[in-house]
Amino acid sequence: MTDRVITWRLRGVLPIVLWGLASAVYGQMGVYMETEEFLTVAFPDSEPRVEVIWINNERREALEEILDHPVNALRVSYWISGGKSAWILDEIGKDRPITIGVVAQGDAIEMIRVLVFREIRGWEVRYPFFTDQFLGARLIGSEQQGVGLDRQIDGITGATLSVNALRGVTEVVLFLIQESRSSGE
């Protein structure tokens, strides 16, 4: 085979390879689960009602400590039925918000799903090998001393910011559950 033939063949293959690489990266961005589907999975046998928790100054300070950035929202709504609650929160990974759905049974995590991923890197956090680490996780510590999960969450190389976003949202949800129970909201 002459060099010229090889060159022409490469010219034909190269765009396909580049397209494949591009779609492998950008193909990971998008909606993985619609909100309605998430709620159906979270509450298969019941119709949840919507409740809200207001973010006062003390709660804001605690949330800002967990997330390590300013928190603007004044209230957060969630779905609840029996002892189970479902929360959908946005948290910035690197540049763009990741929409994360968390379900808790009582004060322990029952399910966590990445619903919408808008970043170019870090999409691996949506896979069960990562999210399963959160199952059963509870909050430890106090508002004064700082709160955290009762377990170590192993990170993913190259997805540190997305990992932090999921860990942060999980802690926020457990903290808000704790607050809503203590205040009776």
Added chain:
Amino acid sequence: MNSSKRSRSRYGLRHWHRWLGLGSMVFLIFLSITGIALNHLVDLRLDQRYVRTGWLLSWYGIEVPPVHSSYAVAGDRTTLLGERLYFNDQQVAEGITALSGAIAAPQFIVIASDNSLILLTDSGALVERMLLAGQLSGAVQAIGKVGEAVVLLSDEEIYRADEQLVSFSIASDLSYSDVSWSSSSNAPSDQLEALYDVYRGTGITMARLLADLHSGRLFTRAGPIFIDIVGLLLIVLSVLGTILWLRGRPRRHRTDLR
């Protein structure tokens, strides 16, 4: 090698070393400054500052998407630009694909997207982005008011919100004409220009610009190759400098032999 040949060779090396050194000096200073700045990104808050220079943003290909829709609300204006929602010139939400209207309710300013309500205080501070999943039969088509009550139109049904804007129920006592619906209007050109500036101004951080300058990526595909060549030049300079230094050392052992 006799002494005149050695002298010519040394002169040649010195000549190249001098000109290569002078030639790469500018780039070395440039790479050092950008490198130091990159090393202190967080301290200098460069990851939170944005490029606002028009030609630089155009160079990056940052163009403003068309306005999806815009609504006047209580003397203010909310506009959906691409997937970013603005209240006047302040971004209040991202990832919004459609806007259905905006009204001023007693407690909040309420902006309706197709699947959520964005609640703001009178001053435009975000209260909440509230997802409406499970509360309506479909996407929000319109938002309006009956007296002080907020109502939504979804799938040809009218829903009334409770006072706290937490839950919604079908308002069978209302007809379409009973409601004062929010309707879109064109944003004034000066507000639109200001919005375009804001949109473009949050596209590229100073950190990204510096990283692209340092690596040469800012200067198209040839940039990184050029920076590679500068790097190679510095290696050549180091080697030449070492050779010249070794050759220029006094030959003490010869003196001793004499």
